[in-house]
Amino acid sequence: MKFFTFFNLLACGVLAVFQSLSAQVFRTESFSDRIKSLQVKVVDNWDSPPVITLEGDQWIEVSFDELNESPERYTYTLTHCNADWTVSSLVQSEYMSGFQHMYVADYETSFNTNTDYIHYRIFFPNEDLTMKVSGNYVARVYREGDREHPVLAACFSVVDPHATIQLNASSITDQGANQKYQQVNFEVQYSDNRIVPLQDLKVFVLQNNRRDHWGALIKPLIIRPNQLTYHHNPALIFEAGNEYRKFEVVSFNYNGLNIEAVEWHAPYHHAIVRTDEFRADKRYVYDEDIDGRYYVRSQDAVEYDIESDYFFAHFFLPCNQPFKEDVYMLSEIFNNIADERSKMDYSYEEKGYVKTIFLKQGHYNYMYVTKKDDSAALSTVLIEGNYFPTENEYAVYVYYRPRGERYDHLIGYKRMQFKQGQI
Numbered sequence: 001m002k003f004f005t006f007f008n009l010l011a012c013g014v015l016a017v018f019q020s021l022s023a024q025v026f027r028t029e030s031f032s033d034r035i036k037s038l039q040v041k042v043v044d045n046w047d048s049p050p051v052i053t054l055e056g057d058q059w060i061e062v063s064f065d066e067l068n069e070s071p072e073r074y075t076y077t078l079t080h081c082n083a084d085w086t087v088s089s090l091v092q093s094e095y096m097s098g099f100q101h102m103y104v105a106d107y108e109t110s111f112n113t114n115t116d117y118i119h120y121r122i123f124f125p126n127e128d129l130t131m132k133v134s135g136n137y138v139a140r141v142y143r144e145g146d147r148e149h150p151v152l153a154a155c156f157s158v159v160d161p162h163a164t165i166q167l168n169a170s171s172i173t174d175q176g177a178n179q180k181y182q183q184v185n186f187e188v189q190y191s192d193n194r195i196v197p198l199q200d201l202k203v204f205v206l207q208n209n210r211r212d213h214w215g216a217l218i219k220p221l222i223i224r225p226n227q228l229t230y231h232h233n234p235a236l237i238f239e240a241g242n243e244y245r246k247f248e249v250v251s252f253n254y255n256g257l258n259i260e261a262v263e264w265h266a267p268y269h270h271a272i273v274r275t276d277e278f279r280a281d282k283r284y285v286y287d288e289d290i291d292g293r294y295y296v297r298s299q300d301a302v303e304y305d306i307e308s309d310y311f312f313a314h315f316f317l318p319c320n321q322p323f324k325e326d327v328y329m330l331s332e333i334f335n336n337i338a339d340e341r342s343k344m345d346y347s348y349e350e351k352g353y354v355k356t357i358f359l360k361q362g363h364y365n366y367m368y369v370t371k372k373d374d375s376a377a378l379s380t381v382l383i384e385g386n387y388f389p390t391e392n393e394y395a396v397y398v399y400y401r402p403r404g405e406r407y408d409h410l411i412g413y414k415r416m417q418f419k420q421g422q423i
Helices: 002-023
Strands: 035-042 051-053 060-066 074-081 096-098 106-109 118-124 129-131 135-143 152-159 163-170 181-190 201-207 210-216 222-224 227-230 237-239 245-249 259-265 268-273 294-296 310-318 326-330 345-347 352-360 362-371 392-400 409-418
Touching: 035 152, 035 352, 060 135, 060 152, 074 118, 118 135, 135 409, 152 409, 163 392, 163 409, 181 201, 181 392, 181 409, 210 237, 245 259, 245 268, 245 310, 352 362
Parallel strands: 051 152, 268 310
Antiparallel strands: 035 060, 060 118, 074 135, 096 129, 106 118, 135 152, 163 181, 181 227, 181 237, 201 210, 201 392, 222 227, 245 362, 259 268, 294 362, 310 352, 326 362, 345 352, 392 409
């Protein structure tokens, strides 16, 4: 009886771990304060969402820095995910060719920088690993000897295009014309007559590559043979927001874009970002941005990835009293995640929200958002405002899971840049 009970408990424990992993929703993020500048991008197309074509001629690049004088030995794994970024039911041999826990062999030591760091890169696919099916993937990186606690997760998608998407956005919405919103409309065309749209398809629409700000599982307005029309759906109406704020530190010898001062306080440089202002209820001002992204560069560098230095960036948003809502900095600096790392602190002494971030030289976008509680959506209403002419990027992902299959195929992907005047 004791023998039977022990193995029952062991089986239950294994099942609980599996269920916990299966329920986890993955997103690009680091889990160590030593890991900085984590980026997931398409090679030679840095401002594109991380999406490549199955068996195509593009590669995903996962790059990050570790604050260290000498390199650590890292390994990585690749896991296939469902449309909602939970682990799919596929086993390794079904979704990839190659080996797990290969070493991250592509790394370089920083050169001529005040801060020592090691720059690492992983490419997908590579000589050791190839993706066999479409869908979502998460790469996780581990320190050698510790396969239980990843230091980072990096998410990307692979599309096997069997659907075409006609996509547009407009400030003429079902909640009013030229006010605070933008509405996305699109059509999906496909040639596979076996597709049962309401049963087999899942559709996601993202604004500015933000997972917190998407329309999901949208029912089409019109179903025609091999064509779906997604119009006039409340899930496709987005707050317009405002253009991202930006600043640039490419040299410590002068004040860059929106930098008030550059100072040296041993052992680091410090950049004082120009004092921010509330933009809600003010006149909209167009300012070209990169939709929350950032890119690393230094005026004095030849190889930006290893010659750009780190510095402390200081932010200040004046506010006589703190909001009841929490205030966050929304940016790919924090992988568009609202958590303790991106949360602003209120200073009663300085009468405003403050934040200091350790960053790598480059050009950065960010904005301020508020959140009432964990279940509430992030909002630009109080600080940035919502202005219908705001340029925003929208992307549509179409997933297909036929009856009897165990994973979501990504069969369609399309992105566009909304600009006022487009229809």
